[in-house]
Amino acid sequence: MIVVTGATGQLGQLVIEHLLKRVPASKIAAAVRNPDKAGTLAARGITVREADYDRPETLARSFAAGDKVLLISSSEIGRRLPQHQAVIDAARRANVGLLAYTSLLHADTSPLPLAAEHKATEAALRASGLPVTILRNGWYSENYLAGIDAILAHGAVLGCAGDGRIASAARNDYAEAAAVVMSGSGHVGKTYELAGDQAYTLADLAAEIAAQAGQPIAFHNLxxxxxxxxxxxxxxxxxxxxxxxxxDTGAAQGGLFDDSRQLGKLIGRPTTSLADSVRSALGKS
Structure with a gap:
């Protein structure tokens, strides 16, 4: 089985969709905190398993020998390491065939404070003795474009990234990469630095929104x-x-930039462009 933790979350749902294009639903298990919220997945033939990062006993029941497990990082900043460690311990006891983890771009050297828990989790993964793959996800374009209504209302993109270049990609791109790894082979022991093919500054983002929305949009660096x-x-x-x-401050220091194009290579297509992401956020596609 391919087990996806956090399967009802934004990233997890997209991973499931991409897996369904590659393997039968009977080979996919959705490991979720609340199975009652996964009814639509069960209706599609996907096995639903209870898996609460804060309740190790549920994790012990969620993994079986030979399973491939995708550990989608917890959203509870400050509590991630013990939660991730509980998943790693359960996976080790079950002797899973692969444990993949959604980490952060350049987690070992990143200036973002967010990197600390990811770096510690990566160390725990390597110490587990399990077959491991690290997916170091860069910034999601949606992190900026979720606020498109406010940007349009105020005529400004606000931030403190300065001239820092941001190689973001759509959440869907990262989800597809995870599905490629989980459904394929040859990924054990690898660490992938995943980011968009093209980089931009927040001033570039403001200019792209302005061009597509047909109104002035400025970038105010604060x-x-x-x-x-x-x-x-x-x-x-x-x-x-x-x-x-x-x-944003980390982005100003280069923390959200990467030009290796490993994400596009992994998914076999160009990553979603900034222009396309803006177009989608504006409801034009």
Whole structure:
């Protein structure tokens, strides 16, 4: 079985869709915190297993010998390492055939504070003795474009990334890469640095939105503290505001850039362009 943890999350659902193009539904298991929310997956012939990162006993029941397991990183920043360790321990006890993990671009050298838990998880994976594949995902284009309505309303892209180049890709691109690895062979022991084929600055992003929306859009580069405050005033939780502001500062230091094009090579096609991502966010495609 190919087991996908976090299968009802945004990334997990897309991974499932790409797996269904490659293997029968009977070969896929969705490991989820709340099976009641996975009814649509079960209806498609996918096995649903309860798997709560905070309840090791559920993880022990979720994996079987020979399974290929995709550990999609937890969204609970600050709690990720113990949660991931619980999954790794359960996978080791089950003697799974492959444990793949969605990490962060250049996790070992990244200036983003977000990298610390990913780096520690990678170390735990390597220490487990299991066959492992590391998928170091770069930034999702959706991280910026989810706020397209506010950008249009205020006529501005806000951030603190300066002239930092961001090689983002669509979440769907990263999901397809995970499906390629989980359904294929020859990936054990490999670490993939996954990012978009093209890089852009936030000023470039503003210009692309302006061109497609037909209205002036400027990029306002702010001090990190000011940008964080604006995000909090807009209603974001402090933790998320910290994450976004710190990540922008990391982008200014090159933390979201990569030009190896490993993602496009892995999925066998160009990654989704910035123009296409903007077009989709504007509802034009």
């Amino acid at each position: 001090p990190q503290a000011e940008y964080r405050g604006i995000l909090i005033n807009a209603g974001l939780p402090e933790g998320l505001a910290d994450l976004l502001a710190e990540s």
